[in-house]
Every structure is written in structure tokens, then in C-alpha cells.
Amino acid sequence: xxxxxxxxxxxxxxxxxxxxxxxxxxxxxxxxxxxxxxxxxxxxxxxxxxxxxxxxxxxxxxxxxxxxxxxxxxxxxxxxxxxxxxxxxxxxxxxxxxxxxxxxxxxxxxxxxxxxxxxxxxxxxxxxxxxxxxxxxxxxxxxxxxxxxxxxxxxxxxxxxxxxxxxxxxxxxxxxxxxxxxxxxxxxxxxxxxxxxxxxxxxxxxxxxxxxxxxxxxxxxxxxxxxxxxxxxxxxxxxxxxxxxxxxxxxxxxxxxxxxxxxxxxxxxxxxxxxxxxxxxxxxxxxxxxxxxxxxxxxxxxxxxxxxxxxxxxxxxxxxxxxxxxxxxxxxxxxxxxxxxxxxxxxxxxxxxxxxxxxxxxxx
Numbered sequence: 001x002x003x004x005x006x007x008x009x010x011x012x013x014x015x016x017x018x019x020x021x022x023x024x025x026x027x028x029x030x031x032x033x034x035x036x037x038x039x040x041x042x043x044x045x046x047x048x049x050x051x052x053x054x055x056x057x058x059x060x061x062x063x064x065x066x067x068x069x070x071x072x073x074x075x076x077x078x079x080x081x082x083x084x085x086x087x088x089x090x091x092x093x094x095x096x097x098x099x100x101x102x103x104x105x106x107x108x109x110x111x112x113x114x115x116x117x118x119x120x121x122x123x124x125x126x127x128x129x130x131x132x133x134x135x136x137x138x139x140x141x142x143x144x145x146x147x148x149x150x151x152x153x154x155x156x157x158x159x160x161x162x163x164x165x166x167x168x169x170x171x172x173x174x175x176x177x178x179x180x181x182x183x184x185x186x187x188x189x190x191x192x193x194x195x196x197x198x199x200x201x202x203x204x205x206x207x208x209x210x211x212x213x214x215x216x217x218x219x220x221x222x223x224x225x226x227x228x229x230x231x232x233x234x235x236x237x238x239x240x241x242x243x244x245x246x247x248x249x250x251x252x253x254x255x256x257x258x259x260x261x262x263x264x265x266x267x268x269x270x271x272x273x274x275x276x277x278x279x280x281x282x283x284x285x286x287x288x289x290x291x292x293x294x295x296x297x298x299x300x301x302x303x304x305x306x307x308x309x310x311x312x313x314x315x316x317x318x319x320x321x322x323x324x325x326x327x328x329x330x331x332x333x334x335x336x337x338x339x340x341x342x343x344x345x346x347x348x349x350x351x352x353x354x355x356x357x358x359x360x361x362x363x364x
Contacts, residue, residue, distance in 0.1 A: 018343075022327060022328070025331060025332065025335075026331075028335070028339075030165040030169060031169060032335055032338060033166045034165075034166050034169035034170040034173055035173065035207075036211055037068070037071060037170040037173075038170050038173035038174050038177070039208060039211060041068060041070075041071055041170065041174050042067075042177060044066070044067035044070055044071070045063045045064055045067045045174050045177075048063035048066050048067060060175050060176075061171075063174075064171050064174035064175040065171065068171060078242075081238075181197075181200050184200060185197070195349045195350065198349060199342075199345050199346055199349050202345045203341065203342050206310055206341050207338055207341060207342075209310075210338065210341065213305035214249065216305075217248065217297070217301050217302075217305050218245040218246070220301065221241070221244055221245040221248050221293060221297060222241045222242055222244065222245035224241075224293045225237075225240060225241035225245070225289065225290070226238050226240070226241030226242075227241075228289035228293065229262075229266075229289060232282070232285050232286065232289065234282070234286065236265055239265065240262040240265055240266070243261050243262055244259065244290070244293070245258075246258070247261070249334060250330055250333055250334060251321045251334075251336070253330075253333070259286075259287075259290040262286065262290070263283055263286055263287075266282055266286050267282075267283070302314070310340075310341045312337075312341075316360075317340075320336050320337065320340045321333050321336045321337070323336075324336030324340075344360055347360065348361035
């Protein structure tokens with residue numbers, strides 16, 4: 001498509017659309033999640049469509065309902081395996097004798113304190129035990145019962161709204177798989193329908209590859225972390241591996257958070273056996289497992305998934321995720337790559353004459 005004055009008119013329109021998408025990012029996220037659910041559920045819908053009862057095929061709406069129910073049954077079954085373990089870990093934390101733990105860790109803490117104070121100026125030395133207690137007390141003061149209750153109800157409300165919205169949108173996506181495409185075509189000028197069709201086709205192709213890659217990545221991380229923790233003899237290795245894989249969906253910061261939660265579970269498991277002196281060695285071994293898995297993920301899996309599936313350079317992906325994180329936080333980081341993928345396809349279709357667009361889209 002040649003660059004014309006009419007094409008240039010669409011630049012501010014796309015800017016406005018981008019601003020609206022950023023402003024309503026939560027709603028956009030609902031549609032993205034529903035789109036992923038519909039991609040997973042479409043084979044199930046096709047399967048239910050082939051079912052005949054007394055010579056009559058199952059209605060499309062009923063097939064969509066059964067597909068959604070099947071997906072959520074699997075999800076709840078997986079959660080059902082881990083909820084008892086999570087409850088057990090919470091009980092262990094509640095029963096933890098902090099004085100006994102501090103006494104067992106006194107010698108390692110003394111060595112760490114001496115190491116830190118080597119770099120402190122005269123008169124600026126710290127007492128590590130007091131420092132930890134002060135920060136714990138400030139945490140308790142901030143997290144009072146009222147704020148915790150408010151946070152709980154707020155999170156519960158957000159989860160309910162998100163769940164309802166995703167299920168509602170997913171149902172119609174599954175019932176009419178061309179609904180989204182038809183809606184976009186209705187809103188598009190007639191002369192650009194062919195371009196929009198190509199954008200939708202390429203977006204579906206690249207995003208399908210991306211989400212399949214993410215599922216494979218999560219599965220591999222869950223497997224490797226579980227095997228590593230099992231070799232170390234850590235209890236609840238499957239739960240730790242599942243958490244590592246789940247958090248890894250969040251680019252860059254997710255693996256750190258997943259490792260922190262996994263180590264906390266490892267500590268509480270160790271505390272339950274009254275083996276306080278083994279906590280630091282255990283954390284060191286667990287850190288090695290996480291570091292090895294993360295190195296494999298960064299050097300092998302992420303280049304294959306992020307770069308190969310969406311056809312973008314790793315540095316390009318890194319910058320996009322940083323920008324998205326500043327604009328939309330964790331949610332922005334999660335949707336950054338899918339949104340950027342669609343944006344590149346749109347730019348290639350409408351603004352291919354620009355040098356920067358040629359460079360950014362040459363591998364699509």
C-alpha cells in the first residue's frame with residue numbers, strides 16, 4: 001500500500017485508539033483472556049458439535065457452554081490439588097516460633113552482620129536482628145486488620161468481576177468464532193476490509209504460536225523445578241514447581257516472585273521438622289535450582305518463544321515490556337507482547353512506506 005495523505009489521516013485515529021485501549025486496559029485484558037480461552041476451547045466446541053442426540057446435532061450455544069464448563073472443571077481440579085497444600089503451609093506459618101527460628105539462625109546472622117558492617121562507616125554499624133525486627137513491626141503496623149479486610153474484599157470483588165466478564169465474552173467467542181472478526185469488519189471502512197482481514201489473519205497466526213509457546217514454556221518450568229526440588233528432597237515440590245511456572249508468565253519480575261514464594265514454602269517445610277539449622281543450606285540449594293532453570297529459560301526458551309513466535313528481536317521485546325510495565329504495571333507487562341504484535345501487523349499493513357516500520361516489521 002502506497003503512503004498517501006489519506007493514510008496519514010489515520011495516524012491520529014490510531015493514536016486515539018491506542019489511548020482508549022490504554023485507558024480501558026482492564027476491559028481489553030478481559031477480551032484478551034477471553035480470546036485465549038476461546039482458542040483453547042474451540043477444539044472442544046468442534047468436538048461437541050459432532051455429538052448427535054437422536055439424529056440431531058447439539059446446538060452451538062450448548063457446545064460453547066460445555067466447552068467452558070470443561071475448561072473450568074480442569075482448572076478447578078488443578079486448584080483442588082494445591083489448595084490443601086497451601087492451607088497446610090499457612091498453618092505452619094501461623095505455628096512458627098519466631099524466637100526459636102532466630103536462635104537457630106543466630107550464628108549465620110552474626111557472620112552476615114559482620115560481613116555487612118565491613119562496608120559500613122564507623123558509627124553506622126547495624127544490628128541485623130534489630131533491623132529485621134523493626135521492619136517486621138512496621139509491616140505489621142501497616143497491615144492492620146481493617147486494611148487486610150478491605151484488601152481481601154477488593155481482591156475478591158475484582159476476581160468475581162473478571163471471572164464473570166471472561167466467561168461471558170468467551171461464551172460468545174466460542175458460540176460464534178467469527179463474531180470478533182465480523183465486528184471489526186463492520187467498524188472498518190469498506191476500502192480497507194482486505195487489509196483488516198489480513199491483519200486479523202496474521203494476528204491470529206502469530207498470537208496462536210505465542211500462546212502455545214507460553215503453555216509449553218510454563219509446562220517445562222513446572223517440570224524442571226519440580227524435578228530439581230524433588231532431588232533436593234523438598235516437600236511439596238509439585239506445588240513449588242507449579243508456582244514457579246505460573247509466576248513465570250509475568251516477564252522478568254515473575255520468576256523472582258515465584259522463587260521467593262517457593263523458598264518460603266521450603267522454609268516452612270523445614271521448620272515443621274524442627275531442623276532450623278538446615279534452612280540456609282536449603283535456600284542455597286533451592287537458589288541453584290531456580291538459577292539453573294532461569295538460565296535455561298532466558299537463553300533457550302524465551303528467545304524461541306518471544307523472538308521466534310512473534311518475530312521480534314529480544315532487545316525489542318525487552319524495551320516494549322519495560323514501557324508496558326511503566327504504563328500498566330504487571331497487567332501491562334503480561335499483555336505487552338500480544339498488543340505489540342498486533343500493533344506491528346497494523347503498522348506494516350497501513351504504514352509500510354515508513355523506514356522505521358519497515359525495520360520493525362521486516363521479519364513478520
